[in-house]
Amino acid sequence: MPVYNEKVMEHFMNPRNVGEIENPDGIGEVGNPVCGDMMTFYIKVDDNRLSDVKFKTFGCGAAIAVSSIVSEMAMGKTLEEVRKITPALVAQELEGLPKNKYHCSNLGAQALNKAINNYLKKQGKAGESKRRRKDEKE
Amino acid sequence: MRKVYLDHVATTPVSHEVLEAMLPYLKDAYGNPQSLHDWGDEAREAIEDARGRVASLIGAQPGEIIFTSSGTEANNFAIKGLALAQQSKGKHIVVSAIEHFSLLHSARTLEKWGFELTLVPVDRYGVVDPEGVAKSIREDTILVSVMHASSEVGTIQPIREIARLAKEAGAIFHTDAVATTGTIPVDVKELAVDALSLAGNQFYGPKGAGALWVKKGARIIPFLDGGVQEGGRRAGTENVPAIVGLGKAAELAKAEMESRTDRLLALRNRLIEGLPSRIEHVRLTGHPTQRLPGNSSFCIEFIEGEAMLMLLSSKGVAASSGSACTSKVLKASHVLTAMGIPPAIAQGSLLFSFGLDNTEEDVDYVLEVLPPIVDKLRQMSPLYSKFLKEERGGK
Numbered sequence: 222m223p224v225y226n227e228k229v230m231e232h233f234m235n236p237r238n239v240g241e242i243e244n245p246d247g248i249g250e251v252g253n254p255v256c257g258d259m260m261t262f263y264i265k266v267d268d269n270r271l272s273d274v275k276f277k278t279f280g281c282g283a284a285i286a287v288s289s290i291v292s293e294m295a296m297g298k299t300l301e302e303v304r305k306i307t308p309a310l311v312a313q314e315l316e317g318l319p320k321n322k323y324h325c326s327n328l329g330a331q332a333l334n335k336a337i338n339n340y341l342k343k344q345g346k347a348g349e350s351k352r353r354r355k356d357e358k359e
Numbered sequence: 360m361r362k363v364y365l366d367h368v369a370t371t372p373v374s375h376e377v378l379e380a381m382l383p384y385l386k387d388a389y390g391n392p393q394s395l396h397d398w399g400d401e402a403r404e405a406i407e408d409a410r411g412r413v414a415s416l417i418g419a420q421p422g423e424i425i426f427t428s429s430g431t432e433a434n435n436f437a438i439k440g441l442a443l444a445q446q447s448k449g450k451h452i453v454v455s456a457i458e459h460f461s462l463l464h465s466a467r468t469l470e471k472w473g474f475e476l477t478l479v480p481v482d483r484y485g486v487v488d489p490e491g492v493a494k495s496i497r498e499d500t501i502l503v504s505v506m507h508a509s510s511e512v513g514t515i516q517p518i519r520e521i522a523r524l525a526k527e528a529g530a531i532f533h534t535d536a537v538a539t540t541g542t543i544p545v546d547v548k549e550l551a552v553d554a555l556s557l558a559g560n561q562f563y564g565p566k567g568a569g570a571l572w573v574k575k576g577a578r579i580i581p582f583l584d585g586g587v588q589e590g591g592r593r594a595g596t597e598n599v600p601a602i603v604g605l606g607k608a609a610e611l612a613k614a615e616m617e618s619r620t621d622r623l624l625a626l627r628n629r630l631i632e633g634l635p636s637r638i639e640h641v642r643l644t645g646h647p648t649q650r651l652p653g654n655s656s657f658c659i660e661f662i663e664g665e666a667m668l669m670l671l672s673s674k675g676v677a678a679s680s681g682s683a684c685t686s687k688v689l690k691a692s693h694v695l696t697a698m699g700i701p702p703a704i705a706q707g708s709l710l711f712s713f714g715l716d717n718t719e720e721d722v723d724y725v726l727e728v729l730p731p732i733v734d735k736l737r738q739m740s741p742l743y744s745k746f747l748k749e750e751r752g753g754k
């Protein structure tokens with residue numbers, strides 16, 4: 222058994238936000254190129270914030286814990302905030318992952334990002350959002 | 360919590376009698392078998408006694424047994440040592456695609472040393488086709504090695520037939536019998552092989568003791584150079600307690616073989632028959648009948664092995680898996696892959712291997728705790744929801 226810390230084990234044993242959202246605003250699905258696993262995120266967006274996040278994961282213990290914590294990290298956040306969730310942050314939030322399981326933490330952030338892209342595309346807003354972010358910076 | 364150990368392929372426990380036999384050699388009988396005094400004599404007699412017992416278990420001559428530190432060492436020694444001894448005759452070796460890594464990687468090393476290697480495929484049950492072996496043998500083939508049985512999927516190979524074809528073609532034939540020796544009848548004359556590897560921790564002996572049997576007259580280049588131990592073929596001070604333990608384990612295995620097989624078969628069949636009625640989309644891997652008595656290996660669809668092992672472990676059950684995620688290198692088991700099992704299915708690999716310490720209640724416990732685990736993970740699995748949608752759409 223890989224040596225997972227307590228936090229990873231806790232999320233693995235009791236994963237939050239498992240499931241699908243009916244009529245989601247965005248779906249993001251990624252496959253793990255390393256071991257062939259799969260993660261799907263569903264999001265609901267209200268007023269530029271994720272009002273609901275759910276996931277389904279086919280993968281190892283780490284992949285399941287990662288999905289769970291990512292869903293928690295993203296819940297209620299603005300799209301811009303969610304964009305800032307990186308694999309490193311996910312691993313940090315889980316208080317560390319075994320080295321050979323780092324790649325599983327990429328999946329969570331990727332799937333979530335894809336779900337947002339999917340939402341923006343549906344809205345036809347991909348360009349607009351970029352513009353807005355640029356405006357904010359200026 | 361109930362604790363159920365179903366990972367006997369990893370190692371069996373050391374039986375009580377074996378431990379008792381070993382203890383004196385961890386205490387007062389600490390001599391070095393090479394020493395010329397009473398202490399040495401005592402230790403030497405003990406390992407010669409063990410040699411006799413191991414030889415008797417496999418129908419060999421005591422002088423043909425070379426003790427090693429493990430099955431892995433025996434396989435390394437066999438493949439490299441036999442090939443190097445024959446290299447003036449040719450440089451081609453043939454091994455099956457499902458060999459243990461200690462054998463497969465030894466063969467790969469030989470490749471780096473200038474030998475040529477042919478891997479023989481298996482069918483979907485993991486059976487090596489003797490004709491396939493015969494076809495891959497060439498003029499310059501010096502060595503063929505096919506395992507007696509795969510501990511991972513349980514399939515027992517038609518070794519006698521393969522050995523005959525290999526030897527007719529002029530090659531030396533070795534079999535890795537680590538999974539079978541001490542578990543099912545293994546007789547080197549009946550199998551008609553030239554060399555055979557075995558390991559004590561697969562049949563209630565200690566870790567740290569294995570053996571390579573090499574037929575009298577067959578040449579092998581020593582793997583460890585040094586002193587004259589093991590007839591000059593394996594240097595290093597003998598691991599006396601472990602060798603004594605291996606000897607005792609061999610004696611017990613020979614005496615109890617039939618009753619052990621019956622017990623393991625009953626447990627294995629109870630699980631193999633019980634599981635599909637409680638869990639849908641389960642496949643047995645390996646051969647349905649030509650399989651090791653204690654082996655029940657499955658692929659449980661739509662979910663992944665490591666996650667199953669972790670949840671099983673939380674219920675006190677120890678098992679193993681050949682999924683990519685459970686392996687350090689993140690590759691699905693080469694055995695399952697060679698059998699043509701698609702990667703997504705191989706991810707659901709789950710192996711329960713029984714031993715003499717198990718009971719029917721253990722099987723029933725697994726039958727009770729596994730279905731909710733599978734259910735929980737399937738509820739989480741995008742593959743499963745896809746499958747359900749397609750199934751519904753199809754109707």
Ligand code: FES
Nearest residue numbers: 256280281325684
């Ligand atoms: S999903 Fe395969 S190792 Fe984590």
